[in-house]
Amino acid sequence: MPGDTGLHVKTLPAEINQLEKALEFIRAILESAACPPAVEQAVELAVEEIFVNIARYAYPETKPGAVRIGCKVERTLHHSRLIIIFADRGKPYNPLEHPDPDISVAIEEREIGGLGILMVKRVMDKVQYDYTKGWNRLALMKSW
Secondary structure (H helix, E strand, O other): OOOOOEEEEEEEEEOHHHHHHHHHHHHHHHHOOOHHHHHHHHHHHHHHHHHHHHHHHOOOOOOEEEEEEEEEEEEEOEEEEEEEEEEOOOOOOOHOOOOOOOOOOOOOOOOOOHHHHHHHHHHHHHEEEEEEOOEEEEEEEEOO
């Protein structure tokens, strides 16, 4: 991914049956960084949600595309920080611009959608989106 130094990058078809390959890619990086199990579980949940959303909604059914996943761990003396960047050339979509669903309302009274990105925002420390030169980029960050 242009401008992102130190990233390990994997490009996969944006298809749900590729989710396990995406998770294996992330797991290998987390394992090499001695990531605690609770952090690994949170990251896997977020990766699954974002990957599946890209696979389902980014591209028209008649013209499937790809998703690039960039991942790196930055370390300091006292902590580590994981950065994952999902990039796709699908239709522009910023999941962060929509209000969080009201989870205090009964399920049958809630509008459909939004719970997945809410989970991602809650389990990750930071989530950022931008759209530049035809690329959707969603960055997830988690420290331990």
